[in-house]
Every structure is written in structure tokens, then in C-alpha cells.
Amino acid sequence: MAQVAQVSQATVSYAYTRPEKISSALRDRVLRIADEIGYAGPNPGGQNLRTGHFGALGLMMTDSLALAFDDPATTYLLRGIAEVGELAEVALTLLPFPAADIARSADERDAHAARVALRSAVDGFLAYAMPDRHPALDAVRRRGAPMVVIDSPLLPGVPSVGIRDRRGAEQAARHLLELGHRRIGVLVDRLAPDGRRGVVPRGRFRRIRDRVARERIGGYRSAFAAHGLDFGRTTVVEAGGFNRALSLRAARTLLDEGGFTAVLASTDVLALAALDVLAERGARVPEDISVTGFDDLPAAATAGLTTVSQPLVEKGRRAADMLVEVMRGGTGKRLLLPTELVSRDSTAPPR
């Protein structure tokens, strides 16, 4: 391009990125010639290498991207991220972590994820709801790239945004217990990314690989203990994932057991699935059985679901804000957002 226009490379560069450095006549000429010969402006690859930044943020999630567009809670979080004004200048890159059905094994999947994180052309990372130990997290830290964690895991020295999961879960459980429920069935999404689902055997609680799941279970456990109940004897069903199909299946498995006066669900998606299964079976809520959720999605309000609200959109916004701050040289911190029990029409004392 510089050759054709018979100017130096620097002049072309200035024409695009530093208009004040050259005369406007020269700039116009360069731009006109560029137009004629079909030069579309500085190649991003060259710019990246030279300036050392990419103009993009990477978002890492467990599993595949499907989560981003499948799970309502995730969608709200992403909305918050997208709202951040400073991001008007940077792209949001959704990193392709392979789904379980594509990768041959969990190890291979993790290795792939780490490679992706390392290779991706981004200036900073948002890690959302990752399991405790994940090679991609190590890879990012080693690369020394700015990172902010959302929800899980908690990594020493890594800034993060989350909520008081244990307390929120405790609030929901206490609400049911204080209403007088003693036969409570529990629904959880996933305790570890190993594809297991169904009734959770006791030993599995010691091998939870996700901070949020661990905290929520911990909250349930302590609320139960405060009311003289042993959480270990409670039926807990694990969906094995986040989507509606798996949630419905888990709700059916739990409700097939029968005899519960309440369902304590660790997400709204699970609680809403339970509501649907109950309606299908002709059970009345809350007369026959109470149900609580967690998240307070808009759909929870519509369904009259008693749940624990967390500020999902704000969580995304704050995390993105914090990442911008870290990328500017700030240190970031651990930010905890409030939760609140929202009592609606899906809970009542047992008969």
C-alpha cells in the first residue's frame, strides 16, 4: 500500500490512526488511494503484535457455549456484561470450550480448554462458574493475563464477583423449615462436571467440585441441622446439567419418590421444572407441596415462585467493570452482592 501511494509505511499508519501527525491533504490522498486499490485499513494482526493488545475480552465458561444461550441465569449475567460502557470499544469473545459430547474424555476436554485460553486473542478473561481446578484457569494465570472470576472458583489473589451463596441457600431452607416442613426433597444442578445424575449417594457430597454447589449444600445442611434434621438422610437429586430437559428429568426422579411436603431447588430453572411436573401430576402448590428456587429469574415472579433473589445482571456488570479496572492496572477485589428471600405463592405450611 505504501509503495503504491509512494509514501512511507509510517504515513499510511498515521493516516489511519494519528490523523494529527500528517497534513490533511496527504491523509486524504492516502485514503483515496487505499480506496482505489482496495486496501481496507491496518491489518489487525499486525496491530495486535505491535501494540500488544487485542481489543477483546474472553469469557470462559464450563462446558460449551450452549450454556450462554441455554441457561436464563447465564443470559442475564451476559446482559450485564454487555451493558458495561467501557466495553463499547472491546469485543466479547466467547471461548469455545468443547461440550462433553464432542471431546473424547474429560481430560482431553480440559487440555483443549487450556490451549484455547492460551491461544485466544484477548486482553483479559472473565471466568464464569468454573469448577475448582481447571487447567484453563491455571493457563490464564500463567499467561499473566488479567482475570476476574464470577461465582466460582475462589482463587487466591484473583479478583472475583459473587454472592453469599451459603447464606442465600440457608434462607431458602430455613423458610421451609420454619413453615414446619420436615419431609423436604432437594434438587441440585451439578456437583461435579462428570456427567453423573440422579439420586446423590452420600459420599458424593465430599467430592463436590464447584464452589457454588458446595456453598449452597452447606447452607442447606446448616439450616437442617439448626432444626435438628440430618441433611445426610435427605433425598437429593442431581440434574447433571443446566437445561430444561435435564431439570424436568431430575424433578420427575425426585417426585417419583413421593412423600415430600416441600421441594428445595438450588436454581429457579429446577424449581420451575418441579412446578411443571407437579402441575402435570395434578398436585396443587402450595396446598399439597411447597417449592422454593434460587436466582429470582423474571419467570419466577410470573410463576409466583418463592425464591432467593440475586442480582444477576448486576453481577455481570460488576465483573466486567472490575476486569476493565484490572486491565488498567488496578488490583480488583472480592465483591459480594446481596441475596434476599422473596416469598411468593409457592410456599405454605404443610398440611
Add this chain to the structure above:
Amino acid sequence: MAQVAQVSQATVSYAYTRPEKISSALRDRVLRIADEIGYAGPNPGGQNLRTGHFGALGLMMTDSLALAFDDPATTYLLRGIAEVGELAEVALTLLPFPAADIARSADERDAHAARVALRSAVDGFLAYAMPDRHPALDAVRRRGAPMVVIDSPLLPGVPSVGIRDRRGAEQAARHLLELGHRRIGVLVDRLAPDGRRGVVPRGRFRRIRDRVARERIGGYRSAFAAHGLDFGRTTVVEAGGFNRALSLRAARTLLDEGGFTAVLASTDVLALAALDVLAERGARVPEDISVTGFDDLPAAATAGLTTVSQPLVEKGRRAADMLVEVMRGGTGKRLLLPTELVSRDSTAPPR
């Protein structure tokens, strides 16, 4: 890194990307030293520049990213894109087109969008629901990057995936007309990205800047004409955007006028908003008034909405497939997916 390990740059490169080119002993040594000195592997910027590809696809949308996480139809589309297996190796970059409230003017917004498209470190573009003329589209074509358009606009020589919008819209309108409706109010999302909303003045129909809106209005118009009605005399309310708040507002504006026996909405989000406003006002559907939508979101089925279904997830999947094909040197084509009228409980003959 090469210096410390006392090997050549090439050896380091091979250690990471061509294990078969060096002995495994040497490779192990290189990797071990890298680990010790904290070298995280090849810098993506250097790789990009040298190989000429980025390992990412760019998604361009009108307005801001908020659309991606705000509009259910868009969310389903993205789910389809994310499902494409070949994408397990490439990232999906959401390009940050500034929202109306951030950019000072429409021109500035467009110029910014073009710049972003040019600068972004991606190998190909998916352009979704863009207005007819948009500088970012020109910029991408000039850059010569592979591109597939979803829905709008239709560009000569550019492969695209869409549906028969005109026919689908015609089906919905004809359904109402054949039931005997003559006082039909129409709801549309946006005819041009200029921030206008409210009752659409006649002249504005000649200045629609979005292909899909134009086709759907055309479908309504011809169905009306076939029944001896002048579409030009119909009340059409434009929401001015895609979210629920604007949709509710548009529905209120339309229904305030009164006297309609049916509401013909150009999207399900608008139709569902109309349903909510009608419920709020104590009107019975379909006894007092009929409502039709377009898209067939899962929420439409729940609400018993009569609508025109289009395969949203498949649209995304097909578009991503086609882009992969084009990036491999294929030519792509114009792909049209089927629509179908789904008759549910929100429509009946007028009283």
C-alpha cells in the same frame, strides 16, 4: 525463551505446534524449561500475524450486544450458532456495536461499527439482522473477509440464510382475515434504526430500512389486498426496538385506540406483550380479541399463541455451517428455511 533453553526459535515453535518434528526428549526439555521460566506458550499475536488467521468468528448485530441477551429470538439463533461442531475450535466474538445511547449520532455509530469490523481479529463474519445499508457491511466486503448474512440485508454475491418472511407474514394475516376479522391492529418492532416509535405515518412505509420488516409488511399488505382491504388505512404501531418494555408500550399505544377485533404482531415478543396488556385490561383472548405472533418461541406455545413458526436454532446452525464452508473456500448460497402457521388458542372468529 529460545535463548534460555539454548535452542532455536524453531525448536520452541515445534515443541508446541509440531511435536513430530523434534525428538520427544528435546520437546520435554523445552516444555519443562518453559514451565520453569513461566513461558505460557506461543503468543497469539505472533501466531496470528504469521499464519494469517485468528481462530475466531465475528458476529455483527444491529445496535448493541444487549440484543443478543435481551431478545429471545436472537438467543435461540445464537444457540444454533454455538452448536456447530466445527466451531469447537474457533471462538465466537460478539462485535461491540455501540448502543444508541452511547454514540452521539447515528453517523458516528455507523462509522464506529465499520471501524470495529475492520479491526477485529476474526477470520469471518456473521451479520445478523442489519439494516439495508450499513458501513460495517461495506467494510467487511472490502476487507474481503468471508461473510454470511442472516435475515437481512440481501447483498449481491453474499451468501445468506433466511426464511420466507413475506409468505410467513401473509399466512398470519390471511389466517385472521379468513376468520372474518376486518378491524386488525398491527404491531411491528422497528422499520428503521432511527429511534422512532408509535403510530406509523403512511410515508414511513416507503422508507423501511430493514429487509425483514419490509417483507413482512409486504406480506400483510398483499393479504389485506386479497381481501379487499387497504393496508394503508390500518393502524400500525412501531415499538422502536426489541425488548419487552418497548413491546408493552407499543401494545398499549395500539390497544388504547380500541375497536380492534384482532392484533397482528410481527414478532412473538410483541404478541406476548399484547396478550399481557389485554389480560391487564380484562379482555378475553380469543373471545374479545384475537392475537397472532411470528417466530414461535417456546413462550408462544406456553401462552397458546397462534403464530408463524420459523426454525430459529436451525437458522443459526445453518448460517454457521455455511460460514465454515465459505472459509474453507466454498461459495455459499442463499438458503431459505420454511415457515409454518401454528394455530393455537389465541385466535377465533370475531364476535
Add this chain to the structure above:
DNA sequence: CTGAAAGCGCTTACAG
């Protein structure tokens, strides 16, 4: 199986 060299396209001091 390993190493020295070229060059991808840019930006930025620096000299004129």
C-alpha cells in the same frame, strides 16, 4: 533431527 534466516504487517521513536 536441529538451527539460521526471512518475513507476516504493523507502530513508534528518531532523524531530517
Add this chain to the structure above:
DNA sequence: CTGAAAGCGCTTACAG
């Protein structure tokens, strides 16, 4: 206000 030169970090023929 403009140009010549260096170097960002990599990969890939090529020579040994």
C-alpha cells in the same frame, strides 16, 4: 510535516 529503520513474536521453507 515526512521518511528510514527497528522490532513486536511467531512459523516455515531451507540447509545441514
